[in-house]
Amino acid sequence: MAKPTNFTTQLGAVVLTYVTHYWVMAGIAAWLLIAVAPQIFAAAPDNLAFNKAARSVSVVLGMTLLFGSILVAPQVKAQFGHPRAALTPNFAGPHLLVLAAVVAGFTLFLPFVTAIAVDLAPLGTIALAFAVTAPMLFTAHTNRLLGGLISLGAFYTTLSTWGMNWWLSPAGGHEFIHVAIILMGVALVAVWLYRLAHLREEMDDYQSFMMWPQSRKAGTEVSEQRRAVAASLRRQPLIAWLTDERLKQIGGFHGHRLLAVARLLKFGFQHQAFVQGLWTVIWFGGMTLFLSRFAFDNNKASGATFGASTFYLQVALGFPGMLCGEWLARRRPRTSAEMLLPLSRVEYIDGLLAAAIGSAATFWCVVNFGLAVVTYAAVGDQLTLPSLATMLLLTGSGAIGTPASHCVHPFGRHSSSGSQ
């Protein structure tokens, strides 16, 4: 008979699940080394002005919490959104305890140490940590946008002088509101922990959209997972409407022409390229405009405004090709079923590649149109015809070059993990 495991052993086993995602660990190490360390060094010298020290908080604290929340939620979804959570004796206790410690580290310990280290208001810094973390945990858990918007809103205010003073200045005088935010954050985290402990297959948040490998997500049974995803879609009216409108256009399949086959196969991609492009434009366009108008150093002479546009430029450069590869990689598990379609293998593969390239081209057009509009709004005087042509040339060639490095080859780790 198996020896019963004690609580300490269980705790150790739970901690192991957090530290054995080696690529995530490598990413965190790289992040600490490349992004956080220079900020800490920059903020460390004594007698530094408040403004200068507080700027580092956006990277050291804000970015860490944003990405930390996005990583932690799927990690625990994989633990609780699984039959073993209900079947294993004493499962919830150690798992919730470790999770509570991780969240407390994010929302209490890290901001407190940061505040003491660079002489900021501890209450305000902790309130900021809760305002960024708690809503983002909900978004990553439920896959609904609202929490993420609140979280990003709180994060972005720290990039402006007004927001930075409101949250972080020791002379701010907003202690009462900060305490209220902290209490609200604690309550939200408690609700989340309760929900996790009572997660059952019938609930539509049982699945996880963001787990590696993608195709297995939370490790639940595939048809159950599809049912849960479909149920969660019904609660998102905008996405449901967009999907319905798109699927209405499927129509019949006529003839064996490449374009007709590609058009049909395009419906098998998860998202519509045009809509996805539009989201990207809204997201990164809003961010660029915010940085160019309200962030520190927003005078055009410093070049920082143009820097904000070059961030968008890198998105316009990398995303079309990356998505092209991503769409194909996610299609890999379904290729065996789709090869039963009344098409030759050459027709099918060529159609699939054409569909991915066509979607990437649509995405590229939308994102670049947005890039031109945003750059004009941010730094109109620097947007000349030659600079626009250069941008288009670079993002266009990048869009052709990037998918080659990302998942287009079907034998990569990303795609092979999909067959089930």
Place this chain on the structure above:
Amino acid sequence: VFPLTILCQGPVVVWALDNAKRGNAIFLVVALAMAMFGLIMLPIARRAWLNLEVG
């Protein structure tokens, strides 16, 4: 390869754009290299997809 590409491609493009602003044609070389990489890889990827083992 992907993280490396993204890590390198972004700064290279910003550098190329900076050169373009100063009238240098270095961005043309960068654009050509990126496009050539994709165009060379496309038939290789197509062949790999065509020989895909399913089941």
